[in-house]
Amino acid sequence: MMGRLVGLLALFALVLAGCGGTTRPGSGAADIVPATAPVFVAIDTDPGSSQWQTVNELAGKFPDKQKAIESAKKSMRKEGLDWDSDIKPALGREIDVVMLDFEYPGETVALMQPKDKGAFERAVKKGNASDPTNKLVYEEFRGWEVMSDEQSAIDAFKQASESAKRTLAEDKVFTGAMDKAGDGIVRAYVNGAKAMAAARRAAGPQGQSFVDKLGTLDWLLLRLRARSDGLGLDTIVHGTPGDAFKNRGPSASVGSLRKLVPQDALLYFAFHGSRGMLGGLEGNPLLQQQPGFKKFADILRDVGSILQGENALYVRAPAGRRLPEITFLASPGAGVDGAAVLDRVLNRFAKEIGGGPRRTRIAGVSARLVGPGNPAVLYANVGGKLVLTDYPSGIRFTKEGGKALTESGTYNETASSSGLPERPQIVLYVDIHSTVPAVERLANVSVPPEVKRNLAPLRSAVEYAVSRSHELEVSFFLSIK
Numbered sequence: 254m255m256g257r258l259v260g261l262l263a264l265f266a267l268v269l270a271g272c273g274g275t276t277r278p279g280s281g282a283a284d285i286v287p288a289t290a291p292v293f294v295a296i297d298t299d300p301g302s303s304q305w306q307t308v309n310e311l312a313g314k315f316p317d318k319q320k321a322i323e324s325a326k327k328s329m330r331k332e333g334l335d336w337d338s339d340i341k342p343a344l345g346r347e348i349d350v351v352m353l354d355f356e357y358p359g360e361t362v363a364l365m366q367p368k369d370k371g372a373f374e375r376a377v378k379k380g381n382a383s384d385p386t387n388k389l390v391y392e393e394f395r396g397w398e399v400m401s402d403e404q405s406a407i408d409a410f411k412q413a414s415e416s417a418k419r420t421l422a423e424d425k426v427f428t429g430a431m432d433k434a435g436d437g438i439v440r441a442y443v444n445g446a447k448a449m450a451a452a453r454r455a456a457g458p459q460g461q462s463f464v465d466k467l468g469t470l471d472w473l474l475l476r477l478r479a480r481s482d483g484l485g486l487d488t489i490v491h492g493t494p495g496d497a498f499k500n501r502g503p504s505a506s507v508g509s510l511r512k513l514v515p516q517d518a519l520l521y522f523a524f525h526g527s528r529g530m531l532g533g534l535e536g537n538p539l540l541q542q543q544p545g546f547k548k549f550a551d552i553l554r555d556v557g558s559i560l561q562g563e564n565a566l567y568v569r570a571p572a573g574r575r576l577p578e579i580t581f582l583a584s585p586g587a588g589v590d591g592a593a594v595l596d597r598v599l600n601r602f603a604k605e606i607g608g609g610p611r612r613t614r615i616a617g618v619s620a621r622l623v624g625p626g627n628p629a630v631l632y633a634n635v636g637g638k639l640v641l642t643d644y645p646s647g648i649r650f651t652k653e654g655g656k657a658l659t660e661s662g663t664y665n666e667t668a669s670s671s672g673l674p675e676r677p678q679i680v681l682y683v684d685i686h687s688t689v690p691a692v693e694r695l696a697n698v699s700v701p702p703e704v705k706r707n708l709a710p711l712r713s714a715v716e717y718a719v720s721r722s723h724e725l726e727v728s729f730f731l732s733i734k
Contacts, residue, residue: 281295281347281349282349282351282364282397283349283420283421283422283427283431284420284421284422284423285364285394285395285397285414285420286349286351286364286414286420286421286422287353287413287414287416287417287419287420287421288417288418288419288420288421288423288424288427289353289413289417289444289447290351290352290353290413290421290444291352291353291354291355291443291444291447291448291451292350292351292352292361292441292442292443292444293349293350293351293421293427293441293442294349294350294351294439294440294441294442295347295348295349295439295440295441296347296348296349296350296438296439297346297347297436297437297438297439298344298345298346298347298348298365299344299345299346299347300341300344302346303436304436304437304438304478304479305438305479307479307480307481308438308479310481311479311481311483311484311733314710314733314734315707315710316706316707316709317703317706317707331383332379332380332383332384333379333380333382333383334376334379334380334383339372339375339376339379340376342368342369342372343367343368343369343372343373343375343376344365344367344368345365345366345367345368346366347365348363348364348365349363349364349365350362350363350364351363351364351410353409353410353413355447355448355450355451356451356454357409359403359405359406360405360406360409360410361401361406362399362400362401362406362407362410363399363400363401364397364398364399364400365397365398365400366396366397366398367398370398373398377389377391387402388402389401389402390402390403390404390407391407392404392407392411394407394410394411394414395414399411421442426444426471426472427442427444427472430442430472430474430489430491431474433474433489434474434476435476435478436478437476437477437478438477438478438479439475439476439477440474440475440476440477441474441475441476442472442473442474443472443473443474443475444472445469445470445471445472445473445491445492446469446470446471448470448473449464449469449470452464453465465495466495466496467494467495468492468493468494468495468496469492469493469495470490470491470492471491471492471493471723472491472492473488473489473490473491474487474488474489474491475487475488475489476488480670482670482732482733482734483670483730483731483732483733484730484731484733485671485728485729485730485731486728486729486730487726487727487728487729488726488727488728489724489725489726489727490724490725490726490727491723491724492723492724493723506525506676506677506678507523507524507525507563507564507565507676507677507678507679507680508523508675508676508677508680509563510523510563510564510565510582510584510638511523511565511657511658511659512654512657512658512659513565513582513638513650513651513657514565514567514582514657514658515567515569515650515655515656515657515658516655516656516657516658516660516661517569517571517661517687518567518568518569518658518661518682518684519568519569519570519577519683519684519687519688519691520566520567520568520681520682520683520684520688521565521566521567521658521664521680521681521682522565522566522567522680522681522682523563523564523565523566523679523680524563524564524678524679524680525562525563525564525678525679526557526560526561526562526563526564527561552598552601555594555597555598556594556598558585558586558589558594559583559585559589559591559594559595559639560583560585561585561586561589562583562584562585562586563584564581564582564583564584565581565582566579566580566581566582567579567580567582567658568580570691570694570695571646574644574695575695576643576695577691577695578642578643578644578646578647579642579643579647580640580641580642580643580644580647580650580651581640581641581642582638582639582640582641582651583638583639583641584637584638584639585639590634591634591638591639592621592632592633592634592639595610595621595632595639595641596609596610596621599623606623606624607624607625609623610622610623610632611623613631615631615633615645615648615649615652616645616648616649616652616653617652618633618634618635618648618652619633619634620632620633620648621633629643630642630643631643631644631645631647631648633648635648635651635652636651636652638651658682661684663684663686663687663712663713664682664684664713666732667682667712667713667714667715667730667732668682668715670730670732671715671717671728671730671732672728672730673715673717674717674719677717677718677719678717678718678719678720678725679717679718680715680716680717680718681715681716681717682713682714682715683713683714683715684713685708685711685712685713685714686709686711686712686713689705689708710733710734711731711732711733712732712733712734713732714729714730714731714732715729715730715732716728716729716730
């Protein structure tokens with residue numbers, strides 16, 4: 254659907270990264286879009302917008318920025334188009350993409366108000382001439398150019414707009430959601446009721462009850478935004494959690510295990526479980542149909558008892574190691590002996606793994622070892638936490654301590670820039686700058702110089718989730734320096 258338009262937008266993004274200005278994106282076509290539309294996406298295409306000015310500044314930190322821009326312009330010329338004479342004067346302040354119905358994805362159109370209509374018409378004519386089998390069709394409607402690969406989609410949009418009892422601009426749910434988006438390169442809205450209805454249809458009769466247990470969805474909002482120190486992608490889900498989330502709440506946050514994560518961790522991932530979180534999978538009709546699922550039900554309940562508290566996973570690559578250290582930390586529920594539970598689970602697979610767990614001692618702690626070789630799988634209870642790792646250093650750091658992630662300047666700077674709260678529900682952090690040389694060392698390969706120099710500005714990334722009343726926000730931030 255609209256393959257030519259999507260391809261050109263990707264090229265526009267590269268070229269727009271070389272432009273800058275100070276204006277805000279337009280208000281969009283919401284006043285002619287029916288309120289029943291399940292998806293509305295607004296894409297900033299104004300070379301003079303503040304967002305693209307910021308993107309331009311970020312792109313300038315990459316050595317091969319100009320090379321990428323020239324490559325994009327060259328690709329446009331292959332389409333019979335020139336950026337400066339054809340595309341730039343034809344662009345409007347934004348392009349809005351509208352899907353009319355989840356059941357008929359072909360009924361999707363794009364809307365734009367060109368800065369120069371003549372330039373727009375000439376650009377479409379040139380583009381269509383370069384590929385007659387994939388033409389872009391357009392028609393003016395209520396002051397907007399409605400575009401698609403199919404005239405039928407344009408006709409469907411016009412009919413839906415003319416017969417609409419209410420537009421998106423008049424819909425309080427839509428306007429309330431978009432008010433939270435503010436500025437952004439891309440702002441996307443999904444109608445929650447329409448999305449849930451589509452999910453029920455896709456799940457079929459057997460899966461509908463499980464979908465219903467998820468709760469109700471009012472709306473979903475996505476925003477891609479440029480900032481002076483990186484790019485942020487935010488997703489906000491607004492609704493009411495159902496029975497599937499009844500054991501989760503604002504108190505199920507993470508952050509207390511960071512002091513047990515080494516400062517040189519390349520990756521840190523933390524999440525909070527809930528009582529019976531895996532045992533509840535037994536009620537999923539889709540999983541029940543899988544062969545052999547029932548025999549794993551007890552194992553899932555055991556593992557779930559280990560994961561019901563705060564959990565963290567980290568990866569680091571200390572010098573001289575053949576493989577990276579991968580350590581998992583769990584906070585089992587009150588009265589749960591994590592190592593004993595894991596003993597029970599692994600003993601069920603003793604034949605497959607070459608024998609059950611063997612006793613050993615690490616840093617004065619009673620530990621278990623599974624499997625041959627170095628590294629091996631090691632685990633132990635340390636200070637009320639279950640530590641599962643591939644090197645003794647994982648258990649030793651938990652027991653003896655050392656410089657923790659909370660003392661890392663890179664982590665703290667990224668956390669601050671991203672808005673990472675002190676106690677999120679889930680968090681994933683990656684030290685990109687340190688990961689590249691670590692991968693080179695571990696894999697004994699060198700990243701090509703042209704790739705390496707363009708990876709250098711990518712410092713780190715963090716993704717986290719926070720919950721509020723009837724709302725879950727998932728934010729991703731890529732630090733660029």
